[in-house]
Amino acid sequence: MLAHIWSHFDYWAMIFLAMAGLFIVIARGNLIKKLVGLGIFQTSVYLLYVAPGKIVGGTAPIVAEGFRVYSNPLPHVLILTAIVVGVATLALGLALVVRIREAYDSIEEDEILRRDQAPDGGGEA
């Protein structure tokens, strides 16, 4: 069992990070902390792609004398794209939090919901 976990440790790391990130998104009321959790959740997936791309003893995929085992470069390129998407998402998320703080003077989820309920009891915006 332990040997099995050890030989797949990159997957276990990915599962742990994904669950930790998702937990933070769900459990925390602070909008910034939620984004941190979301970032961890997204990062865990990078590991799922990048780790299997590496083969022990593998080299860069360039045809050369004496090398027969190559690592797959494609996952890294894909994740480069995913990282860019992640950065854009985080930047947009933080920008929204700045605007939310300007409008509500708070970045706590329950506080924001409470402030929206107070002024318009009748549903008239």
Add this chain to the structure above:
Amino acid sequence: MNLAAHLPALQVVLPLAAAPLAVLLRGRGAAFMLVTLAAWAAFAVSILLWLQVNASGPISYALGSWAPPWGIEYRVDSLSALLLMLVCGIAAVVLPYARASIERELRQDVHYLFYAMFALCLAGLAGIAITGDAFNLFVFLEISSLSSYVLIALGRDRRALVAAYQYLIMGTIGATFIVVGVGLLYLKTGTLNLADMGVRLQEMTSHRPVLAALAFLTVGISLKLALFPLHQWLPNAYAYAPSAVSAFLAATATKVSVYALLRFYFSVFGETAVFKRLPMEDLMLILALAGMFVASAVAIFQHDLKRLFAYSSVAQVGYIVLGISFDSVTGLTATIAHLVNHAVTKGGLFLLLGAVMAGMGGTTLARVHGIGRVMPLTAFGIVLCGLGLIGVPGTAGFVSKWYLILAALEKGQWWLVFLIVASSLLAVAYVWRFVEAAYFHAPRADLAAVREAPAGLAIPAWTLVGATIWFGLDTSVTVGSAARAAAMLLGTGAP
């Protein structure tokens, strides 16, 4: 160089290039002209592609001349051609409306950014429908999602910011689930080309990573298409976004996600793997029915028309998914036809609600009292679209519900027919709430002098209302294309 051979690339490149150019131009008039021209050109391209697919079968386009499955392939078949036409057509109608609408709803200095975001969103949605590459699909999904978060956050109400934030969190979780699913499939098959993936998965559909990939993709895409109970982001996002954005997203965003689901289920995993070996039929049936009833019931008790019809969208997604759960040609025909019919109806409805917003200053039921007297045309249009949502004969909604009922009878599930009719009665109830407010109450004193909506708002809205009626009477485009696409997905007809 033969331009006609590069139509699939132009489909995405036109709006994608228009977005940064619109930012560079800065002037709101110039940005509007540029993005509208790009959207109209994209609509023309999509019509040409549709004609070409109908005449000579699916088109495969090797991006950068790298042959698939190694390079990225753009693939247009009867299903994607219909979706492209829908997305670009709605964008072409909504953009002229947006000019008149954001004049009232947005600060002038952000107008050019609005057009840039709109063009990006269109490029992303068109990209999802046209690409034949799994990772490319994710990237386009994120392009359309990120731009739609921005578009929603532009809403006047501060709650738009919170709605956009919530949509960002939910949407990113959904997109990440999709990447996990694609990653697992890539690890198993070593390819990202959807068609190639489908071939290689044939022998390993019961392997555990493949089943896990199916689960991740189902949950991820269901979040994006707002399948009950993953719809929490939708009502607020549609309710507080600017009117033009509500209309565009309600008509296209969830529909394109349904397309992605169909693509993965039928072209990648294959119908047997999803529906014959797993209890997906029952699962989707239950979720669809729950969505149809719960969301319609919640819609009845809303105070705001935009929220009311946003909940109705969740219910209509239920009908769309119900068609998938039948796993038959008739069921899929109903699904695909309802994609188009509901997009046109709900798009028209949200455009008219934008006109109400412009005239009455809000869309709460208390505010629109007597709108049948002060804005008779707009009120009448909303009632027509409402009839379309209920599924009254002569409107587009009737056609898709008719095929849903046929599909249910085909499977011998006659009890479903009663449920479909019963859920339509709930739709009668929520549409009636508008009718009661519009025609059986006197207008508020301060709103009695309100005039009919200006032509800039009314003409695009009535174009879609007209399409709702047209698709209810002449079904050759909608049901014809849908039947061809359904036969292609199930492999029973020519592609």
